[in-house]
Amino acid sequence: MFKELGSHPVPKHARSYMYCFGGITFLLFLIQVITGILLAIYYKPTPELAYESVMFIEQDVWMGAAIRSIHNVAANLMVIAVLMHMFRVIYTGSYKPPRQLNWIIGACLLIIVLAFCFTGYLLPWDQLGYWAAVIGTKIMGSLPWLGEQLLLLSQAGSKITGYTLTRFYALHIVILPVVAIVSMVIHFLMIRKQGISGGL
Numbered sequence: 001m002f003k004e005l006g007s008h009p010v011p012k013h014a015r016s017y018m019y020c021f022g023g024i025t026f027l028l029f030l031i032q033v034i035t036g037i038l039l040a041i042y043y044k045p046t047p048e049l050a051y052e053s054v055m056f057i058e059q060d061v062w063m064g065a066a067i068r069s070i071h072n073v074a075a076n077l078m079v080i081a082v083l084m085h086m087f088r089v090i091y092t093g094s095y096k097p098p099r100q101l102n103w104i105i106g107a108c109l110l111i112i113v114l115a116f117c118f119t120g121y122l123l124p125w126d127q128l129g130y131w132a133a134v135i136g137t138k139i140m141g142s143l144p145w146l147g148e149q150l151l152l153l154s155q156a157g158s159k160i161t162g163y164t165l166t167r168f169y170a171l172h173i174v175i176l177p178v179v180a181i182v183s184m185v186i187h188f189l190m191i192r193k194q195g196i197s198g199g200l
């Protein structure tokens with residue numbers, strides 16, 4: 001299986017840095033998984049203990065501040081990389097048939113990456129995260145038809161409370177990673193099956 005995976009040469013036209021951004025996004029995701037698991041060893045997802053546990057990670061845990069910084073910087077780089085990847089796909093017209101379904105899966109992956117950032121931002125339970133969650137959930141609430149339900153669902157009630165923190169934590173470390181990994185496997189299998197697009 002590994003021989004099959006590794007022995008596939010990259011087509012000549014795709015040997016350009018432009019075609020690297022999808023892989024870079026994936027590498028950054030792996031960094032997030034590793035640093036995220038390390039953070040979760042000390043992080044406590046309750047309103048009373050969340051901020052205290054993040055300060056403990058910053059000040060007392062060996063390499064804690066460095067790992068938190070890496071998680072933070074890689075999260076920002078991941079958004080930049082995924083957008084660059086999307087612009088490459090637009091530039092080379094790779095969204096066109098037969099790859100339209102993979103474009104849609106990619107669009108879901110973009111929403112997943114942004115959802116990771118949004119839910120992670122509340123976890124330190126500080127002023128920045130709290131007010132970002134207020135604004136973000138209110139924006140969802142302003143959507144037509146489903147807005148009100150989405151607001152209640154995302155806040156786990158009519159305002160941001162400890163239940164919101166638990167919900168965001170479950171999304172951030174269980175639900176989103178599972179959905180992201182399944183979507184990426186489909187994304188990669190489809191690229192293997194269809195081959196990389198012909199370029200310009």
Ligand code: HEM
Binds near residue numbers: 106
């Ligand atoms: C977590 C996010 C994502 C990861 C890890 C990822 C990964 C990859 C990788 C490794 C490739 C191979 C070629 C390359 O790297 O350029 C690729 C191709 C592709 N991606 Fe993504 N991608 C992501 C998000 C997206 C987004 C947001 C879109 C568009 C909305 C998208 C649409 C596509 C399409 C259409 C292809 C096929 C391109 C071709 O055949 O030339 N992907 N993706």
Ligand code: HEM
Binds near residue numbers: 029072075173
């Ligand atoms: C399985 C994967 C992941 C796990 C287990 C995980 C775990 C965690 C934990 C425990 C925290 C709270 C600690 C802290 O704030 O320093 C956190 C924060 C955060 N996470 Fe993740 N994470 C994962 C993936 C991701 C991904 C893929 C992204 C972005 C694309 C992301 C973005 C963030 C952000 C922006 C914060 C706030 C950081 C801060 O304020 O310092 N995480 N994550």
